[in-house]
Amino acid sequence: MERRQLEYFVEIVERGGFTHAARSLHVAQPSLSRAIGNLERELGVTLFHRVGRNAVLSSAGELLVDRARLVLRDLAALRTAARSAAEGAVGRVDVAATSSSALEPTTSIIADLREHHPGVTVSTSSAQSAAEVVTMVLQGRCEVGVCGSRERPAGNGLVAHHLRDEEFLLVVPPGALPGAGPVVPPEALRGMRFVVPQPQTAVRALFDRLAGTVGDMTIVAEVGDRSVVLPMVLKGIGAGLMPDGWADLARRAGADVHRFDPPERLPQWLVHRAGPVTAATQAFVDTTLSARDTGQSPPD
Template identity: 40%
Template sequence: MDRRQLEYFLAIVQTGGFTSASRRLRVAQPSLSQAIRSLERDLGTPLFDRLGRGVGLTAAGEALVRPAKQVLRDFATARASVESVIGLTGGRLDIVALTTLAVDPLAGLIGRFRLDHERVDVRVDDPEHDDAVTGMVLNGDCELGLAESRGTAEGLDHLRLPDQEFFAVLPPGTGGEPDSPIPVAALANRPLVSTPEGTAMRTLVDRELSVCGTPPRVAVETTHRAAIVPLVLAGAGATVLPARLAEDAAVRGAVVVPTTPPLVHGAVMMWRSGQLSPAAKAFVDLARPVCAG
């Protein structure tokens, strides 16, 4: 078993077939097929079920996906560790973050990181919920993850991020005293705009705005996160957003007020226990003073 075989294996998993994987890898399909047959001989079991034009994973193939991703990440870390002797001269840092945390504090941290390491590319994935963040870090899809601090899984280290306060964001012209807090119960009785059940934002809305066991009324449900503020501005309903996003909504005309009691949530940056790549280590070190503050 070698790195090339694992790269080919994961490409087939990600694209769903040998033909599409060979195009992505720019490798002749016979060479790709031969490499997979060799890998299957080494392991003593088939990894794929051939299903017409596509393929499906066998139980053995399913079991190989996660360690294969980690092996490839370990190869990248080993190379980057050697290159770090002469400085961070390239490579890529993969991060997964909930939308609210991607806006703040992640955006600011990435900006500062890029000023110091302009040749390191950064990719940020957008998950649906906290569990997806944990899974992508554990699986090796991303090296760092930002999520709510409701406990981290075994095998992960973490750094606590500054708490986030969420604010009520109401349609323009909503009555009441400016900056006067709105009771959570009153907000829960308003028509709300949110994302579908199972997403991080909807989980927060359902958890925090449920009053006496009665779920809040989500009048408009959308998978388009970018449409939430425009929907509020159009009068479709209210929502809750963290400070940075709420400030942007206020500039566009929304009425933004705190809640009583305040809606405050903790957050963490997480990574797999063990050695970080030089880029990830530099990023975590950059974040430590922010977290300490």
């Protein structure tokens, strides 16, 4: 079995078929089909069922694809470890992050990496929830993840570091709460209209919990792209609940930002697989934990 065969196998899965995978890999489709055929013969199983022009994973293929991703990650770790011995941390790290975590602390981590590890490139993938982040890391689709979760993320072979407690804020159109100070009680939400993200997100869970406690909180818009919440708030469509990473941007855009009393907080976590990681991933992890340990977020 060759590394190239595993790369071809995973690319076909990621691209949804042989045609798109061949185009992405810059190889002729017959060569790609021949390599997969050889892999199937070596393994003694059928990896794909050919249905018309489509390739559908077999049950054996479904069992092997995550293992193949992890093998490729480990091979990359060995390769970059050798390079980093002479050149320092180099390469790419794939990071899964929920939307709030992609803003902070991920943005600050990338800025620090650019300064201290210029040979490292970060590629981020969005996730709807902490559970999806964990799945992406354990399946090898990403090497590291950043997410918010009330419980410590857990999984076989998963390492989780507590970074900080993210605080959620109320963001409203300017002047929407006349006379209100910088801190408001949950009861101030009664009678308000809200723009909310779809279910399974931390912000939506907070809204649902507050609505169940306070009552009379109306959803006027439910969005899949959480980056449009702030523009909708500024248009006067409704209020929004946002993590503290959005606070400066919201204020500069002209929105009013209020904290809650008592504060609404959610632990943020850095997760990665146990065992060897690439030099780029190690640089990302070390940079994140260094920022935490210098006072930007509490220790484990």
